[in-house]
Amino acid sequence: MNYLRTPLGLELLLLFSIGSWLQAAPAETNYDESQVPEYTLPDPLTTDAGGQVTTASVWRRQRRPEILELFRTHVYGHSPGPLPAMTFQVTRVTPDALGGKALRKEVSVYFAGTPEGPRMDILIHLPVVTGQERAGAQGGREPVPIFLALNFRGNHSIHPDPTIPLSKSWFPNDKKSGYVDHRATERSRGCAASRWPIERILSRGYGLATIYYGDIDPDFDDGFRNGVQPLFYVAGQRKPAPDEWGSIGAWAWGLSRAMDYFATDKAIDPQRVAVLGHSRLGKTALWAGAQDERFAMVISNDSGCGGAALSRRRFGETVRRINTVFPHWFCGNFKQYNDREDALPVDQHELIGLIGPRPVYVASAVEDRWADPRGEYLAAYHAGTVYRLLGKRALPSNGMPPLNRPIMTTVGYHIRTGKHGVTDFDWQAYLDFADMHLVRPAARSR
8 A cells, every 4th residue: 555655646636635625616505594495303312213312321321322323324434443553653752842832742653553554643732841830749740631633734834843844745736835746845834823823722721732634544535545444454345335434534533543642641631632623624523522432522613514514404515515526535325315415314413412421612604604604503502402411501592693702511602703714713712612621620720
């Protein structure tokens, strides 16, 4: 396998570049709320056999596994666990990174156990421990909570610091941003820094870990030859079965492998990891959090169709559109529901419900109609039936909130001014939400 370094048919991949989700929508795209069809959402509290779920124990024991299996079979595909041979290597530690503001760790995850095989690289920034803090606690400060997020442009793109290693993975060409001949150049350093306010995150007491999503699976329809899927093929298998993982499943699998590493790092608190994603990686974060209950918090930023938005609304991007433009994202079975959203046995409010009782935050942008902000809000709202069953607070009303006014219960939501992207406003809300749910009471009172 020529894992991610020189994939076949590179020029064809330009059709699936990072910005393609934002290409002009077809003329038939519905942006008229009055044209949203009538629909009935599946009830997350009704079992497959028709029984009512009235207690948290029945939800946990019976209904939650049923819904999770439906999403695995019909939407994202079944994913394997880690390979037994997987290993971690801390390749470099920089105690005074970013002008002394951060402890930086660079970690390589060798999926098959050897440096010659496929791998992903985790770039970790942690708040520094001051001399006063060291003096006040044996062995230094307690492990810190951390945000984990995949990135689109390589680890070197999140900050212009020249000491961050330049990714050697394959990238879509973007000469303006410094990606030439499918490789990153020095010009690409920090090209996505506006989405990653590292210093602010550190100043609030959180760490940040990020991974280039292309390390796990390249974002194009290559027949699943250059991602992690071939590591798990059985004899004679050439692609995933119709109910097996696509790229979103693979990216979510990679996030869980990062969690495997965090459990070994004494500087990181594995009980306080927030997984975050934007756009297609917001879909990924939701799916990762639904499957892997080790994630303490899940954040979806502008995730749209196949993420936080209700499929049955058929507003903006639809199931047919996403399966046509990105046939590699979901499992093969999902294509059965092109123009048949009402036949889906699940909808995205149930995906959000699977995260309960852990805190989840869904964010939209008012100009990002392609992602259906109202559909995202309604999915978060209807997930509230699960959260309330589990004794948690949820969104109080099915009416859209005012712009730039975050709602924060165990389910959080905001719709902000602006377009598809990650802004300082978004990060401010996520940090405040994390303070509500991830900061230990003793630290909160200091």
